[in-house]
Amino acid sequence: MRSLHIAGTGMMAQQTNVEVISNNIANMSTTGYKRRRAEFQDLIYQNLRRVGSQSADTGSVLPSGAQVGLGVKTGAVYRISEQGSLSQTENRFDIAIRGNGYFQITLPSGETAYTRDGTFALSPEGQMVTADGYVVQPGITIPAAARDVTINATGEVLAKLDGQVEPQNVGQLQLAIFANETGLEAIGDNLLLASPGSGAAQQAAPGSPGYGQVLQGFVETSNVNVVTEITNLITAQRAYEMNSRVISASDEMLSTLSRLR
Amino acid sequence: MPSERPWEAGTRLAKSLSHVICAAFGELEPPAMDSPGYIVLSRLIAQTRATAVTANNVANADTPGFRAARPVFGAVLERQMGVEAPQGGRDLAFSQDRATFRDAAPGSLAVTGNPLDLALPTPEGYFAVETPRGERFTRAGRFSLDAEGKVVDPEGNALLGTDGRPLRIAPGESRIEVQGDGTLRTESGPAGKVRVVRFADIQSLQAEGDRLFAAPPDLRPEPVASPGVVQGAVEGSNVRPVIELTRLTEDMRQFQFVAQMAEREGERLGTAVERILKRR
Secondary structure: OHHHHHHHHHHHHHHHHHHHHHHHHHOOOOOOOOOEEEEEEEOOEEEEEOOOOEOOOOOOEOOOOEEEEOOEEEEEEEEOOOOOOEEEOOOOOEEEEEOOOEEEEEOOOOOEEEEOOOEEEEOOOOEEEEOOOOEEOOOOEOOOOEEEEEEOOOOEEEEEEOOOOOOEEEEEOOEEEOOOHHHOEEEEOOEEEOOOOOOOOEEEOOOOOOOOEEEEOEEEOOOOOHHHHHHHHHHHHHHHHHHHHHHHHHHHHHHHHHHOO | OOOOOHHHHHHHHHHHHHHHHHHHHOOOOOOOOOHHHHHHHHHHHHHHHHHHHHHHHHHOOOOOOOOOEEEEEEEEEEOOOOOOOOOOOOOEEEEEEEEEEEOOOOOOEEEOOOOOEEEOOOOOOEEEEEEOOEEEEEOOOEOEEOOOOEEEOOOOOEEEEOOOOEOEOOOOOOOOEEOOOOEEEEOOEEEEEEOEEEOOOHHHOEEEEOOEEEOOOOOOOEEOOOOOOEEOEEEOOOOOHHHHHHHHHHHHHHHHHHHHHHHHHHHHHHHHHHHHHHHO
């Protein structure tokens, strides 16, 4: 009974699907979260009669062979890097990216991580850090005497100091882009790491060709669409049920056989 | 033999009896008294395989570009042994699942907004990808970029252009546009054209798993001039759950029905043997 095992692979795949959907729904209000989607592939096939073989009874060539597929597997769980909507917070260190690119964060281990979550704050030393206290690259220090901080669309950080009319440039934000952003590896806390699949990061100022612009006083909300997730959840649940129907049908066939006298 | 089932015992007895009878009448071969049993068995085996095909369809109801498969049953005819046509000489028809054919209907398109998700609205087109085993074809237009900027499928197989080479996006180019005729453009101009092919006979395509199809050597892929590629959408599976579940119920009932027939046939043989033995 191949069908028992085939339906088993179908149930496992749908379970992964529901797990991915539930993670999306759980993160629907996580800043900068990108929704995931599980992707399925058919498993290998077994040839009962190969295409083009001769059928013995008539000597003619088979127009199509008999192939039985052996089920389904999860091919990938990939991130959909569609822009999330921007929500205004009026917080002067909340920075959203409109378009391509990631902020670069120095982890305590010295590694560089990438994020779309621009809810930054100042450390006691006046350095721009993430909500977890990790330094935003390249280190930008706001002087203690700064009264007003403006970050423009191209990432220039301008501070108005006491007694000066002209705002002073105190730093420049950089964005990183990748040949394949789907290849970035998520490590939690809204952070991503570069991987051999993503390619190396290429840095430039926001607003350069191919790079997004930054927006002060806004955060990028998650791009999870609840309606889509719920409909996907319903579909996944029904698909799970259908696979279990196949299992019970195969089971019934087996029990018919075992009851055969 | 207590472990033997009555049906088997009956068959064995009937066979040896028929040998005796045949010897008496000078015939060379015994009439196949147990052929109903074997015909029923052929159907049970075919039905089990048919259920496996349905199960695989249901399992792949969510696989992009998947094509539902259907079993094709055929009769294998065999001349009834020792009986000359036409009188009583009807052929025995064994059931066999001769082939599987693929449902060619297009699956529904799901809009994803991903620039490298491509779909073919016409049912006959296929994308060509380069695998270590040679050129393979797929309907699942879920592509992304790899670290070198090549357009690849989830397994890392490169999507081929009309020139037979993998399509490539230069680093730093971010605006990817695919036009209806398959031309791939970025902000710095055209970057190639997606190879879309069709086949004279899609039933000869061999499914390989990972949503790929292999073409047999004598089946030439023909390029499609205007494929009408849709960007930002992916073709789903063309499995229709209603049909699969109905088929599943049908498969199961047929199996039970045939199994019941096997049981009756066993009983009939048993009774026949019993009667013959009583006559003695």
